[in-house]
Amino acid sequence: MTPGERAFVAWLCEQRAGLAVDADKAYLLESRLAPLARREGFGSVGELLQALRDREEEQLVWSVVEAMAQRDAIFLRDPPVFALLRDQVLPRLARQREGEAIRVWCAAAGSGQEVYSLAMMLADAPIAGARVELFASELAERQLEKAQSGLYTQFEVQRGLPARMLVRHFEKTDEAFTLSARIRQMVRWRRVNLIDDLSRLGQFDVVVCRQVLPAMTPDARSRALAGLTGATASGGCLVLDAGCETPAGYRPLGVAGVFAAEAEARAAA
């Protein structure tokens, strides 16, 4: 890839998804885009990008952005976060909501490992008196498709997923592992770009968004964070990456990256 091509890709990623892509990282760009070029039938990344400029096909543009937005996906990332949600956050919300559904949104849910970890956890240990509704969103169409299929490789189901959860919730089909329909049906999926207006999505009691904000440009990050905090209901909980600062109007809950929306502070704001 030429420096010009790399700069073009970086520009696309920022425009479309607010992603900060370092155009100097030639190896990273090549390693993400070469498989895409092959899959789409191009001889090289250069040819792919030329076609993209010539044809202005939206689908091709997004496939490039999506390839650069790929993230490492594991089940039960940071187990203490899940334990906190199960043992404290959700039971507390269940008491406050008094039988009303608790809405949980996994934003940037990738190929599903995070939201399905939550779903399996809730199936294994239901929160007394609570009805939890799980929503998940993702930018990349291919990831959305994979997530909804619930199909994972042997390598993927060994990353973070305890063997007992594997045998309880998966079936083996040929050499792949399929998540049970019961767990898949607990989650409602849609495509969401976090730099778009998120207010149309409504309010959620728990909003989980990890591994995306640090990869964004500062502008996009504050825009996405504003959208996420706006979508977090008063008295709700926001789960970000472990290194994230406490957003205004929130207080830390004792596990890195997990914050409670302070009802009073938000009402006053």
Add this chain to the structure above:
Amino acid sequence: MKTCLVVDDSRVIRKVARRILEELGFEVAEASDGAEALAWCRVVMPEAVLVDWQMPVMGGLDFLRRLRLEPGGQTPKVVFCSVENDLDRIREALDGGADEYIMKPFDGEIMAYKLAAAGVAA
């Protein structure tokens, strides 16, 4: 330093596992079948055991049942590590008392996740 006993009839697998476990901060001991492993455990009970299923002399499941009957044999975390990837068979190993299960092939990350899930950190 915690000790992990690696039980596998393949010298290559033992070598790969040793390298990964040492990087994770374990002291590593090796045995090439269940009987040898059991003899080892009778002398020094390790904190963790990584054990293959199919081995000559004594297989993984046999070893596990006998280990749990030994004095102090309840304490080691036992992680199966086998090419067997049939879920019914994995269930059998877990029901037999295995703490975790690794399907071969594995890498360092998978090993780290599985040991953490088994509740043993170096």
